[in-house]
Structure formats: structure tokens, C-alpha cells
Amino acid sequence: MAFSSRLLSKSKQVCGSQITFQQTHAIPARCFAKQADRPALKGDEMLKGIFLEVKKKFETAMGILRKEKITIAPEDPAAVAQYAKVMKTVREKADLFSESQRIQFTIQSRTQDIPDARTYLLTFKEIRLKRGLPDEHGAEAMMFDALEKVEKELKKPLLRADKKGMAVLLAEFDKINKKLGIRKEDLPKYEEQLELKIAKAQLEELKKDALEAMETQKKREEFKDEAMVDPKSLDIRNFI
Numbered sequence: 001m002a003f004s005s006r007l008l009s010k011s012k013q014v015c016g017s018q019i020t021f022q023q024t025h026a027i028p029a030r031c032f033a034k035q036a037d038r039p040a041l042k043g044d045e046m047l048k049g050i051f052l053e054v055k056k057k058f059e060t061a062m063g064i065l066r067k068e069k070i071t072i073a074p075e076d077p078a079a080v081a082q083y084a085k086v087m088k089t090v091r092e093k094a095d096l097f098s099e100s101q102r103i104q105f106t107i108q109s110r111t112q113d114i115p116d117a118r119t120y121l122l123t124f125k126e127i128r129l130k131r132g133l134p135d136e137h138g139a140e141a142m143m144f145d146a147l148e149k150v151e152k153e154l155k156k157p158l159l160r161a162d163k164k165g166m167a168v169l170l171a172e173f174d175k176i177n178k179k180l181g182i183r184k185e186d187l188p189k190y191e192e193q194l195e196l197k198i199a200k201a202q203l204e205e206l207k208k209d210a211l212e213a214m215e216t217q218k219k220r221e222e223f224k225d226e227a228m229v230d231p232k233s234l235d236i237r238n239f240i
Contacts, residue, residue, distance in 0.1 A: 060090075062240060064086065064089055068089070070237075071232050072231040072236070076232075087202075111123050115159055115161070146173060211231060
């Protein structure tokens, strides 16, 4: 079960930080819109629903992992691509978030009640820093500069409910994306690159865990004369 837990755990955000941050620049324009509230549920009913949903997702994911072959070889691009494919299937069948979707959901949930654009961008910056996503191209500073420009023209803070003012700001954001070479139609490509980076990092972690487990076992008297196997020869399905 240790291996399966690793497979289903959250990946490290820093793995695909540059690509993810490129994606998030296109997100603010969509996230400025507030989300519709879900109907309220009674406590017991809500907990029961959550439990059943989590149970269903877990069983679906485990069912896929019991069938699909995963090779613990982060140095092999083919193994990385296969692992990424399997995990994508897990996400799709179990209805789980991809990395970019997690980030988008976090932004939406944290900013939905924020009335002004400046607090929104500050919250966006806080999320970026907490997730360890670098701003290597200085896009964040450009976004704040764009907001400064718009608020200077308005001579007041920009509210998200100000449709005209927001349209001007979002047009400035489009200019920034264009300057950085970020196109909305390229987002699927960025996400694919991100998932491959995450897949490689997760396989590296699995390999490290496997080697540590074998080293620990080798210290036991009954296994001291046994040679350690290559992690890529292990079949994870036997550990689930």
C-alpha cells in the first residue's frame, strides 16, 4: 500500500513551476468572474456524501493502478510518458484535478469574494509564493504595473464589478501574455509538459523510496546475502 499511497499523493509543485506559472497568467482573466454558490447540505448528509465520493474515487484509481504496468525508471522518457498516461487516466476516470486545475481551483476559491483587483493580484501572488512557483519572466510585476496604469486613469481603486475598468485591465493582461509569448491555444501543450515533469519527479521519488526500503530490508539478518534488485524491475501492481 505504501507504493499506491505515493502514486495517489500530491506531487511537488516546484516540478513544473515555470510551465505552471505560464499557465496561471492566462487564468486571472477567467477567475475574476465569481462562481455560483452550491446548495447548502445538512452536516450528516454532507459528510456521508463526501465519504462516498472519496471512496468511489479511491476505488476507481486503485482499479486502474492494479491493471496498468508502471516502470520505475525516471531516466527513461518512455517510462515517464507511460506513467504520465496512466496517471492521466486515473484523473479522468476518478474525476480528479490535474495540477493546473488544482491551481485554478485554489485561485477561484481564495479570490471569489474579493471585491477589488489589487487585493486579487496580491492574493494571487501569495498563492504563487506558497506553491513555490517562480516568476522568472517578471510577469507578476507587469500585471501590477498594468493595474497601476488603469487605476491612475480611473483615479480610484479598480473594483472587479467595474466592467469597463476590468475590460481595460484584461486587455493590458493580454498584451503581457503576447509579450511573453503565452497563447491560450498553447495551454494544453504547457499542461502536457507540466504533467511529464511531475511524472518524472514522482517516479524519482518512487525509486528513492524503493531503494531505501531495500536498504532497510538488507540490514535484516535473513536478507543480508540477497542482492538488491533494480527498481525498474519491480511491478508496482504486486504492492497494491
